Amino acid sequence: MMKKTIYIYLIIFMNKRSRPTMHFSINRDYFINQLNHVARAIPGKAAIPVLTGMKLELKSDRLILTGSDASISIESVIETSQEAAQLQVTTPGSIVLSARLFIDIVRKLPTNQVEIQVQDHYNVQLTSGKAVFTIQGVDSSQYPVLPETDEDKPVTLPGLLFKKLINQTIFSASNQENRPILTGLNLSFHDGYLTGVATDSHRLSKRDIPIKDLNPSLKGLNITIPKKTVIELTRILDDESNVTFYVMAQQLVFHFDNLVIYSRLLEGTFPDTSRLIPTTYNTELTVNTQSFSQALERAALLVHVAKSNVVQLKMSQGSVALLVQGISIGQSTEELSYDSLEGDDLTIAFNPDYMRDAVKSFGDTTIKLGFISGERPLLLREDKVEEGHNDLIQLLTPIRTHHA
Amino acid sequence: MMKKTIYIYLIIFMNKRSRPTMHFSINRDYFINQLNHVARAIPGKAAIPVLTGMKLELKSDRLILTGSDASISIESVIETSQEAAQLQVTTPGSIVLSARLFIDIVRKLPTNQVEIQVQDHYNVQLTSGKAVFTIQGVDSSQYPVLPETDEDKPVTLPGLLFKKLINQTIFSASNQENRPILTGLNLSFHDGYLTGVATDSHRLSKRDIPIKDLNPSLKGLNITIPKKTVIELTRILDDESNVTFYVMAQQLVFHFDNLVIYSRLLEGTFPDTSRLIPTTYNTELTVNTQSFSQALERAALLVHVAKSNVVQLKMSQGSVALLVQGISIGQSTEELSYDSLEGDDLTIAFNPDYMRDAVKSFGDTTIKLGFISGERPLLLREDKVEEGHNDLIQLLTPIRTHHA
Numbered sequence: 001m002m003k004k005t006i007y008i009y010l011i012i013f014m015n016k017r018s019r020p021t022m023h024f025s026i027n028r029d030y031f032i033n034q035l036n037h038v039a040r041a042i043p044g045k046a047a048i049p050v051l052t053g054m055k056l057e058l059k060s061d062r063l064i065l066t067g068s069d070a071s072i073s074i075e076s077v078i079e080t081s082q083e084a085a086q087l088q089v090t091t092p093g094s095i096v097l098s099a100r101l102f103i104d105i106v107r108k109l110p111t112n113q114v115e116i117q118v119q120d121h122y123n124v125q126l127t128s129g130k131a132v133f134t135i136q137g138v139d140s141s142q143y144p145v146l147p148e149t150d151e152d153k154p155v156t157l158p159g160l161l162f163k164k165l166i167n168q169t170i171f172s173a174s175n176q177e178n179r180p181i182l183t184g185l186n187l188s189f190h191d192g193y194l195t196g197v198a199t200d201s202h203r204l205s206k207r208d209i210p211i212k213d214l215n216p217s218l219k220g221l222n223i224t225i226p227k228k229t230v231i232e233l234t235r236i237l238d239d240e241s242n243v244t245f246y247v248m249a250q251q252l253v254f255h256f257d258n259l260v261i262y263s264r265l266l267e268g269t270f271p272d273t274s275r276l277i278p279t280t281y282n283t284e285l286t287v288n289t290q291s292f293s294q295a296l297e298r299a300a301l302l303v304h305v306a307k308s309n310v311v312q313l314k315m316s317q318g319s320v321a322l323l324v325q326g327i328s329i330g331q332s333t334e335e336l337s338y339d340s341l342e343g344d345d346l347t348i349a350f351n352p353d354y355m356r357d358a359v360k361s362f363g364d365t366t367i368k369l370g371f372i373s374g375e376r377p378l379l380l381r382e383d384k385v386e387e388g389h390n391d392l393i394q395l396l397t398p399i400r401t402h403h404a
Numbered sequence: 405m406m407k408k409t410i411y412i413y414l415i416i417f418m419n420k421r422s423r424p425t426m427h428f429s430i431n432r433d434y435f436i437n438q439l440n441h442v443a444r445a446i447p448g449k450a451a452i453p454v455l456t457g458m459k460l461e462l463k464s465d466r467l468i469l470t471g472s473d474a475s476i477s478i479e480s481v482i483e484t485s486q487e488a489a490q491l492q493v494t495t496p497g498s499i500v501l502s503a504r505l506f507i508d509i510v511r512k513l514p515t516n517q518v519e520i521q522v523q524d525h526y527n528v529q530l531t532s533g534k535a536v537f538t539i540q541g542v543d544s545s546q547y548p549v550l551p552e553t554d555e556d557k558p559v560t561l562p563g564l565l566f567k568k569l570i571n572q573t574i575f576s577a578s579n580q581e582n583r584p585i586l587t588g589l590n591l592s593f594h595d596g597y598l599t600g601v602a603t604d605s606h607r608l609s610k611r612d613i614p615i616k617d618l619n620p621s622l623k624g625l626n627i628t629i630p631k632k633t634v635i636e637l638t639r640i641l642d643d644e645s646n647v648t649f650y651v652m653a654q655q656l657v658f659h660f661d662n663l664v665i666y667s668r669l670l671e672g673t674f675p676d677t678s679r680l681i682p683t684t685y686n687t688e689l690t691v692n693t694q695s696f697s698q699a700l701e702r703a704a705l706l707v708h709v710a711k712s713n714v715v716q717l718k719m720s721q722g723s724v725a726l727l728v729q730g731i732s733i734g735q736s737t738e739e740l741s742y743d744s745l746e747g748d749d750l751t752i753a754f755n756p757d758y759m760r761d762a763v764k765s766f767g768d769t770t771i772k773l774g775f776i777s778g779e780r781p782l783l784l785r786e787d788k789v790e791e792g793h794n795d796l797i798q799l800l801t802p803i804r805t806h807h808a
Contacts, residue, residue: 101709101733108702110738123734130741131702135734298512298535305505329505330527330539334514337534 022058022093025115026078027086028106028128034065034076035103037259040232041074042067042099048144053096054103055143056116060092066146067099072229073146073262074236082258086113093118094140105133146262149253151246153215157194159256160239165196165207166230168361168392173227174200181268184224189214197273203354204273204395205361223247224270229263236261277395278379281370283315283343286383287336288366293359295322295334300352302330310399311352316345322352326401339366339383348374349401358394374398426462426497429519430482431490432510432532438469438480439507441663444636445478446471446503452548457500458507459547460520464496470550471503476633477550477666478640486662490517497522498544509537550666553657555650557619561598563660564643569600569611570634572765572796577631578604585672588628593618601677607758608677608799609765627651628674633667640665681799682783685774687719687747690787691740692770697763699738703728704756706736714803715756720749726756730805743770743787752778753805762798778802 038054046052046069055066065076080087095118106114109128117125122137166185174182179201186197194211197204229252236259237243243256247265254261299311299322306327314321320336348371358380359367366383380394442458450456450473459470469480484491499522510518513532521529526541570589578586583605590601598615601608637658641647647660651669658665703715703726710731718725724740752775762784763771770787784798 098733101705104705105702108698108705110698110702130739131699131736132738133702133706133734133736135706136732294512294514295535298509298514298537301505301508301512302537302539328540329502330537332535332537334536335534 021091022056022095022118023090023116024058024063025086025088025090025113026063027084028109028112028114030078030082030085031114032103032107034078034258035106037236038065038067038074038076039099039103040067040236041069041072041261043069044100046070050096050138050142051144052099053138053143054099055094055096055140057094057140058089058092060089063087063089066143068144068146068262070144071226071264072232074232075146075260075262077258077260079258090117095122095124096138096140096143097124097135101135105135147251149246149251149262150248151253153218154244154246155189155194155211155214155218156242156244157209157211159237159241159243161209162243163234163237163239165194165209166234168207169196169198169205170227170230171198171357171361172200172203172205172394173198176200181224181266181270184226184266184270185230186222186224186270189218189221191219197270199271199273199395202351202397203358204276205358205393206273206277206395207392208389209391218247221247222270223252224266224268225252225263226266229261233261276377277393278370278372278377281343281372281379283341283346283371285315285320285341285369285371286339286366287369288339288364289359289362290364291337292367293356295336296352296356296359298322298334299324299332300356302327302332303352305329309351309353310349310401311355312347312349312401314347315341316347343371346371346374348378349399350378350396351399354396358396361394362392375400425495426460426499426522427494427520428462428467429490429492429494429517430467431488432513432516432518434482434486434489435518436507436511438482438662439510441640442469442471442478442480443503443507444471444640445473445476445665447473448504450474454500454542454546455548456503457542457547458503459498459500459544461498461544462493462496464493467491467493470547472548472550472666474548475630475668476636478636479550479664479666481662481664483662494521499526499528500542500544500547501528501539505539509539551655553650553655553666554652555657557622558648558650559593559598559615559618559622560646560648561613561615563641563645563647565613566647567638567641567643569598569613570638572611573600573602573609574631574634575602575761575765576604576607576609576798577602580604585628585670585674588630588670588674589634590626590628590674593622593625595623601674603675603677603799606755606801607762608680609762609797610677610681610799611796612793613795622651625651626674627656628670628672629656629667630670633665637665680781681797682774682776682781685747685776685783687745687750687775689719689724689745689773689775690743690770691724691773692743692768693763693766694768695741696771697760699726699740700756700760700763702726702738703736704760706731706734707756709733713755713757714753714805715759716751716753716805718751719745720751747775750775750778752782753803754782754800755803758800762800765798766796779804 057064062079067074078085110131111129115127123134124137126133170185188195193208196207241256246253252263302324306329308327312323320338322334324332367380368383370379377395377397381390461468466483471478482489514535515533519531527538528541530537574589592599597612600611645660647658649658654669656667706728710733712731716727724742726738728736771784772787774783781799781801785794
């Protein structure tokens with residue numbers, strides 16, 4: 001009788017002093033992999049300090065890791081049913097931990113099993129083999145709540161194809177915040193295909209990919225995704241996975257594997273760029289992307305040291321050359337090999353790095369460069385036998401020089 | 405007759421306008437390799453601007469590349485007889501070229517043959533395939549003359565052994581210039597062996613290696629080599645090569661393969677450290693270097709974030725633990741596995757990074773840590789079955805703490 005009384009008293013006492021303590025164990029290698037994904041969204045420094053932390057939320061059947069920089073959030077959902085995770089839930093709960101320190105510790109733990117338990121005062125104990133770490137956590141109620149999502153009208157694409165669209169366009173997005181809409185990747189939904197466009201007003205990249213079974217209500221939809229979101233997506237998304245996304249009023253949610261990425265959308269109207277794209281040319285040059293790209297890299301050497309940004313392409317009487325001149329440290333010339341040169345003689349100047357990005361986006365193939373004059377944008381497209389629609393085009397504004 | 409007159413006139417005219425023009429061709433891959441070696445001595449910025457350049461000196465049978473930061477100079481001698489170099493000398497001469505730009509260009513040239521020719525006004529033309537670069541060089545007479553060397557009384561050592569001596573000691577050298585002599589590696593020559601010592605007064609590393617056929621006049625010689633020199637030596641010297649060095653009044657010259665390294669010596673007297681090394685201990689701990697090193701790495705995690713530098717090793721009643729405590733962000737403890745523990749109970753505090761450097765210097769093996777007290781330097785040595793001379797010892801000064 002006496003014993004029982006004491007027992008009840010202790011229960012009451014503990015309830016007053018402590019909260020339900022999160023407690024689980026997990027396979028370290030699997031955990032590290034998920035931590036690394038989620039950490040991609042977590043800034044090193046943040047105006048809201050809790051955002052430098054990672055939130056761990058443990059339910060009876062799953063662990064949810066969240067990282068966010070307010071513009072992009074990444075969630076990893078690890079379920080007890082995933083065998084490789086070896087997740088064992090003792091007590092549900094939640095906590096926020098300093099992301100960098102937490103990941104550093106987990107990475108260096110001595111065994112492949114890690115046990116994590118929240119103690120009093122948000123102290124968190126990590127145990128692995130004979131090593132025991134105790135670090136200070138933060139009450140998870142301080143962590144911002146992610147917006148509610150309305151997972152309606154999904155769009156599903158093969159991961160590899162969507163990554164290709166991103167990689168072939170995003171380098172043309174602006175890095176300057178004076179026109180925020182130009183810092184993103186614009187996606188527009190058409191009948192049977194999706195178009196991605198990025199431009200900083202000096203260059204433009206445009207890629208179409210086919211899309212099946214698009215919900216009719218999405219036709220005509222036009223959204224612009226922040227550059228950081230699509231870059232992180234290319235880094236995390238597996239080639240073999242499908243990615244499903246949901247478009248909401250001001251945000252976008254990507255689902256793939258056990259990950260969820262929330263991203264804000266850029267506000268404003270993306271400029272209509274279709275009228276900029278030329279259809280007829282006065283000069284056309286057909287080249288192999290690899291040899292042209294290597295020549296551009298060489299031409300850029302002196303240009304970079306001189307902090308100039310001008311290389312000239314001189315097409316004259318059947319000869320094609322890249323020239324760097326007019327800078328004090330030196331000059332260079334290189335005769336280019338080419339497949340064909342048609343139309344008027346022309347000299348045109350451009351930024352060699354922009355041209356190289358554009359050329360490399362086609363992969364190892366043969367491309368056509370179409371020119372109108374030394375002052376008008378030039379167009380790059382794949383050199384296909386059957387003419388018609390170009391899946392990928394790159395547009396580049398020339399630089400006016402005294403030499404041109 | 406008329407033709408001949410004009411011809412002579414041109415010769416005279418050219419002689420007045422131009423200097424003998426250096427002209428050669430060489431295999432690019434071989435050249436890049438040598439350029440990279442020599443570039444190690446060349447500073448990115450220098451009080452004497454010409455030192456950011458590389459000197460090329462072409463003789464009828466060899467090309468000498470020189471880089472220098474006034475404290476260390478590296479020369480590569482490429483002879484026409486070295487088949488892989490494919491060096492073809494057209495006209496001897498010399499020039500100084502901006503090292504970084506020159507190497508960047510050579511690295512990206514389109515073919516594996518490069519032709520280099522000095523033109524008027526120290527302009528240098530680099531040609532490879534269809535690419536032609538012209539960059540501005542500098543008159544080589546502006547480049548400092550390397551000191552005369554007196555290549556007498558050579559000392560020759562196997563490259564691997566000398567690199568091992570350097571790697572096992574140099575981390576203990578000081579980074580602080582208030583006692584310049586402690587920023588180097590001290591070498592002293594004894595009967596049959598050579599001793600390398602580095603110390604920053606908080607820790608000390610000492611390694612002996614055998615030396616054969618030492619010139620008797622070198623016995624008792626004591627020199628201190630700048631840290632940068634020995635670090636560069638470990639990076640360039642092949643394990644399989646022998647290195648020969650010559651000691652002069654204020655400098656040292658290393659020869660190996662086709663390279664020559666000139667280094668100044670540090671001035672002053674290196675402190676006699678032999679009396680610091682304890683020979684008896686009150687506590688002795690025998691551990692495996694790998695497991696101890698990994699535990700130290702874990703213990704350093706919180707210490708680094710807290711910008712503290714203290715880890716405690718607690719040896720008590722047959723239990724050995726690494727403890728991190730007294731910092732706000734958290735704490736850690738780890739029970740260590742060990743081979744044997746003898747003598748008095750002891751708790752001692754030290755910098756975990758210093759301890760880890762010391763432990764790792766032994767490679768994967770078993771070592772003994774010998775302690776006198778928590779305030780006296782502790783000694784690390786290899787745990788050998790046959791006792792006697794220790795080729796390598798590491799000495800570490802403990803940190804006094806409130807917890808110790």
